[in-house]
Amino acid sequence: MKILVTGGLGYIGSHVVVELQNEGFEVVIIDNLSNSTIDVLKGIKAITNKQPIFEKLDLRDKISVTDFFNTHEDINSIIHFAASKAVGESVEKPLLYYENNLSPLVNILQELQNKKASNFIFSSSCTVYGQADTLPITESAPIKPAESPYGNTKQVGEEIIRDTCKVEPNLNAIALRYFNPIGAHETGNIGELPLGTPQNLVPFITQTGIGKRDQLSVFGNDYPTEDGTCIRDYIHVVDLAKAHVSALKRLVNQDNDYNFEIFNIGTGKGSSVLEVINAFEEVSNQKLNYKIVGRREGDVIAAYADTTKANTVLGWKSELNLKEALLSAWKWENK
Template sequence: MRVLLTGGAGFIGSHTAVALLERGHEVIVLDDFSNSSREPIRRVEELCGKQVTLHIADLTNAASTQKVFASESIDAVIHFAGLKSVGESVRDPLLYYRTNLMSTMVLLETMALAKVKKLVFSSSATVYGVAKDVPVSESSEVSYRLSNPYGQTKAMIEQIIRDAVVADSALQIAVLRYFNPVGAHTSGRIGEDPKQTPNNLLPFVSQVAVGLRDFVSVFGGGYDTPDGTGVRDYIHVMDLAEGHLAALAHLKSGVSTYNLGSGIGSSVLDVINTFSRVANRAIPYEVVAAREGDVSCSYADVTKATRELGWSTHRTLEDACRDAWRWQSGNPHGYASQASPRGVLAVSS
């Protein structure tokens, strides 16, 4: 199968590219490198011994996107492209609404013109808002009164997708609601490379461990949890990547929605202590005030994905910490640490 990955040079996209290539699929990447670079694509090719077709294009630009589809035979799309910083979305909401909504609408319109009917969408457990019950299942209510525009765009895109399917019953779409992707490829050659201050816990812990930051801020120490810190569901990025392949293999008419998580809750201190153990170094941290809107505990009910997709996680939090440390210690400044020129590219303007 020839699979187009929008935003395929990013953290989850690059790991999914590896999983696809290892299973014999062909990979086409469309990315504008606004939050990534060529280097992860080069390393994906190095790891797999196979070429990735790369188109440098802005997905919000209809003409550029249509040019990519016209030049390639595409069987299915996995849609990762979009902005994802919660804090930035609060500071610049219009940027998030324009980029995330427009890119998806252009993609759906272009798929219709090209008669491509298979899509896997990268959504987020953020759409549940402050879920009242744990574990959180797909039947939990999606909130349209979220505290940040990033989450709002995910909920709105899910609605756009459902409306598109009503208009075209031939569409086969899987919506994947991620919990907290962590870790890196076991080789240490590709991993998470945030361009700004990390928004997520594990890359922040990694940067403290490698000496780029002084300490981890732990938001809240008085929750009703075993150690007082917030509990979340952390899923290894390669388990998440394999979830995309499972969703792709089980696409059916209409929209199917799945949680992708480990189904296990781990506290902030669990993560810090586990990372400290595998990295064999202390991770300084300070407990600070809890953030408004944060819940004490959230983790996934993954029964549906296991039942319908035959998918489950195989990697532990310790595996994720070990792989993240292998990546961070070998690439202390991310891909900028050892970037090298890329060869021939298929470039679209």
């Protein structure tokens, strides 16, 4: 079966491509290389001994999207990652995020209307919950007003898919709300390599550890947590990638109960920023130069998942822990 992975040369997308190819799926990647490089293809091939089909394409261009689906008529399963993903940057550049994260989604769903049956997996986020009233967070937790334009694009994206599924019974979709992906493939052939300044904690940690960055900023130590720093659910990217394969098989095998379903993907355990720093120092034998600075707009205090639904319904469970994820990220950084 041929699967389209949009943003497939990005951090999460590339790991999903690896797991799909390991399961025997044929993969077609679309990426505009705005936050990735073509070299990632070599890393994927080095791991799987198979080169996925690649097309450089801007999904905001409706004509190009239509041409692509006319060329690849046999694609009816899509895993959609292509989007901008940094909370802080979205606060500074809201219109960029609304354009990048919503227009490609609409363009793809319009093409799927022309198919007799299609499967769609959406890369959503725990940011849709905002600061949840209770922890851990279940899928039934209320959706709060978004803390950032990035979070809002994930909320609106889910609404667009839900509304489309109501009128398109042949469209089957799953939104995976994942928490904080970290780490790299165990081979060190692919990992998180942001272009420019990292927007996420772990690549900033590893780049500081190896000397690319002079200092790591910790945004706030006055939160109502045990050590004053924000708490997140850090999930190994390989575990996350395997969750996408489980979700895809659920749709392909027509095991889904509804034509739009939602699952939290995390470990179920929260770790503070300082805990992550301490764990990295332990596994890497590196002392990090970090400084406490003011809070960052858009950050919630704490978020970690209740993964019961994914564990029981998808038959998926995270297997790798925080230290294993950080060690793999450090191996990738060194490579």
